[in-house]
Amino acid sequence: MRNTACSIPTYASDTSGVCSALYELGGMTVVHDSSGCNSTYSTFDEPRWYDRESLIFITGLTEAEAIFGREDRLLDDVAAAAAEFSPAFIALCGSPMPFILGTDYAALAGELEERCGLPVLGLPTTGIRTYLSGADLAWTALLQRFCDDVRPASAVTINILGATPLDLGLNGSVDSMKAFFEGRGITVNACLAMGGSLAELRRLGAAAANLVVASSGIGPALYLKRRFGTPFVAGQPIGLFAEDVLAALVRAAESGTDMSPCSAHHGGEGDILVAGEAVAAASLACALERETGRACRVFCPLGRGGEALAAGDVLLDAEDEERAAELFAGAGAIVADPLYRPVCPKGTPFLPLGHVAFSGRCHLGTIPDMTARPLAEAFDLSFGKSHGGKA
Amino acid sequence: MIKLAIYGKGGIGKSTVCANLAFCLAQAGRRVLQIGCDPKADSTIALRGGERLLSVLEGMRQKGLSLAADDVLRVGAGGVLCAETGGPVPGMGCAGRGIAAALEFLEKQDVCGRFGIDTVLYDVLGDVVCGGFAVPMRKGFARHVLIVTSGESMAVYAAANIAMAVRNFRGRGYAVMGGFVVNRRDVPDEDERVNTLAADFDAPVLAEMERSSAVQDAERLGRTVTEAFPDSPVAGQFRALADAVRTRFAAEGE
Numbered sequence: 024m025r026n027t028a029c030s031i032p033t034y035a036s037d038t039s040g041v042c043s044a045l046y047e048l049g050g051m052t053v054v055h056d057s058s059g060c061n062s063t064y065s066t067f068d069e070p071r072w073y074d075r076e077s078l079i080f081i082t083g084l085t086e087a088e089a090i091f092g093r094e095d096r097l098l099d100d101v102a103a104a105a106a107e108f109s110p111a112f113i114a115l116c117g118s119p120m121p122f123i124l125g126t127d128y129a130a131l132a133g134e135l136e137e138r139c140g141l142p143v144l145g146l147p148t149t150g151i152r153t154y155l156s157g158a159d160l161a162w163t164a165l166l167q168r169f170c171d172d173v174r175p176a177s178a179v180t181i182n183i184l185g186a187t188p189l190d191l192g193l194n195g196s197v198d199s200m201k202a203f204f205e206g207r208g209i210t211v212n213a214c215l216a217m218g219g220s221l222a223e224l225r226r227l228g229a230a231a232a233n234l235v236v237a238s239s240g241i242g243p244a245l246y247l248k249r250r251f252g253t254p255f256v257a258g259q260p261i262g263l264f265a266e267d268v269l270a271a272l273v274r275a276a277e278s279g280t281d282m283s284p285c286s287a288h289h290g291g292e293g294d295i296l297v298a299g300e301a302v303a304a305a306s307l308a309c310a311l312e313r314e315t316g317r318a319c320r321v322f323c324p325l326g327r328g329g330e331a332l333a334a335g336d337v338l339l340d341a342e343d344e345e346r347a348a349e350l351f352a353g354a355g356a357i358v359a360d361p362l363y364r365p366v367c368p369k370g371t372p373f374l375p376l377g378h379v380a381f382s383g384r385c386h387l388g389t390i391p392d393m394t395a396r397p398l399a400e401a402f403d404l405s406f407g408k409s410h411g412g413k414a
Numbered sequence: 415m416i417k418l419a420i421y422g423k424g425g426i427g428k429s430t431v432c433a434n435l436a437f438c439l440a441q442a443g444r445r446v447l448q449i450g451c452d453p454k455a456d457s458t459i460a461l462r463g464g465e466r467l468l469s470v471l472e473g474m475r476q477k478g479l480s481l482a483a484d485d486v487l488r489v490g491a492g493g494v495l496c497a498e499t500g501g502p503v504p505g506m507g508c509a510g511r512g513i514a515a516a517l518e519f520l521e522k523q524d525v526c527g528r529f530g531i532d533t534v535l536y537d538v539l540g541d542v543v544c545g546g547f548a549v550p551m552r553k554g555f556a557r558h559v560l561i562v563t564s565g566e567s568m569a570v571y572a573a574a575n576i577a578m579a580v581r582n583f584r585g586r587g588y589a590v591m592g593g594f595v596v597n598r599r600d601v602p603d604e605d606e607r608v609n610t611l612a613a614d615f616d617a618p619v620l621a622e623m624e625r626s627s628a629v630q631d632a633e634r635l636g637r638t639v640t641e642a643f644p645d646s647p648v649a650g651q652f653r654a655l656a657d658a659v660r661t662r663f664a665a666e667g668e
Contacts, residue, residue: 123511124510124511124544125511125514125544125545125549126545129553130552130553130586130588133586133587137585340479
C-alpha cells in the first residue's frame, strides 16, 4: 500500500467530523487553523451550512503566530466570541499545522474554561485522521461532561448514535428511522446528533439499547455501555434488513448483549462489493442480499467499524487507491460513491450511491432515504448498466 | 510515582546525569524507565554497554502501525527499562513533532502499567525550542522538571530560559520546577551563580557533581560511573542526587 489517492478524493478529516458531530448541539466549535479554512469544514463537508446556523469559527492562525507560539490571541478571541454568543459549551479542535506545532488542546481548554466559566472541550484533531475519529472524539468528550445519571424507564427505549450528514446525507432518513421504530412501539429517546440537542444528549443513559448507525457512534456506545451497561446494536434499518435491526434491538435490550446484525452478510468471496463506511456498507450488503439473492462483501478504507463486518470483508487502516482498484477488479458488481468510478474496471456493473464524507455535496441530492423500504424503490437492482470508467 | 523531565543546555551532561540517576534509583529498588528525547538517540547508551536501541520513530518508519512497545524497549544496567524517541537527521524534518509522536506512542502502549514502572525519567534535548520539546513536561507526562547546569554563563542563561518556560506554563497543569543539578565546570563564582539562579526561580539545588575523569572513563567502557566505579566520589554524589529525588518526589501519587 502506498496510501495514494490520485484519481479519487480522500474522505473528510477528523476536523470535519468534529464540526459535523456538534453542529446542532448548541455549542461553539473553534478550529485552530488559517483564515479561510472554514470553507473546508463548514461549506464543503457540511450540507446544513446554508440552511441552518451553527457557531463554527476559525482562529485565523498566522505564520507569525505559528512561529512564536502566540496562543494568547486565540484565547482572547475565543473568550470574546463566547461572551458575545453565549454558547452552551466550547469545543476547540485543530488542523495539520497546530498538530505539527504540538498544540496542547487540553491545556488551552483548561485555560479557556477558567476564563469563560463554560465547559470547554479540548479535541486534539490533526486534520489527517478520518471524520469518524473526529466525530467519535467530540461526542465521547461531550458525553463525559454532560450525560446525566439517568436509567431506562422502559425496555423499549433506544438511542440512535452516529448520525451525521457525512454518512446519512440530508434525505430525512433520521426522521424515517424514528417513525419506523415508533411505529413498532419502540420509543426513540435521543439521537446523537442529527435533529438532536444537548438536552437529548444529557438523557442518553435512559435508553435500554443503543443503535449505532455509523462507526463514529461506536465510541459513544462503548462509553454508555461502561457507564450505564447499555448494550448496542450496529446496523442501519434500511431496506428489508430493517426488520433484522429491529429484532436485534429487542434482543439486545432484553439480554444486555451487544449485537451486530449487519455482519450477517456473506463477506469473503461475495459477488457484489459494497464500498464505504463499515456500518452503512454492511447494512446495505445485508439489504441487497435480501432483495437480489446475490452474495455481498464490504470494503471499508476508514479503519473503523470492524464490529460491523463479516469474515472476509476488507477493512483498511488507510485510504489507498491501488488497493481499492484491486478489490473492485475482482467484483461482479460494485456499489460505491460515484467518485470511485475512475478506479473501477470498465464494464463492471456499478450502482452509484453518494457518500457526503467522500464526495461532499456533489451527489447529495441523489442519496435516497432507504429506511425500511425496499431498495428496489430507490435503485435499479438489475445492475444492468455499466459505467464509463477507464479500463 | 516519580516522573521527572531533565532539561539543560546542550552538552551540559543531561544524559550522564539521567543515566546515573536512573541506575542509582534502580539500585534503590525503583522500577525505572528512562526515555531519551533526542534525535541522536544516545541517552541510554551508557546503560546498554554502548549498544544503541531501535528508536521509536525509526521503529514507526520501519513497521508503521504494527510497531509494538516490545520492539523499542530494552532492559539496561540495574534493570532500567530504556527507550529512545529518536528523530530526523540534522537539518531535516521536525524533531519536536517527532518527540510528541513518540511519547504519545509509548503512552498508548501503557508501558508503565505493563512493566510496573514507578519512576520515569525523560532526558530532553537542549532548550525547550518548540512545542514538541515541551511535551515531556505536559500533563500526564513529567510532574517535575530538573535542570542540569554549571556556573558557565551560557549554561545559566539556558537554564533560566527553561525555568521561564516552566513558569509560563503555570495554570496548564504542567510539570513544576523540581530543582537544579549542578554539573561543575569549576568556573569562577560557580556556586554564587548557581545559587542566584536557584533563588530567582525559588527552586532548590538538589545535588552537585564534581568534575571527574571517572565519568569519561566509565563512558569509554559503555557504562555509567555509578556502575563502573561505585566507590568514586562522583558516584557518591549521584547516589546523593537519587536520595534527594526519592525524598522529594516519591511520595506523590504513591
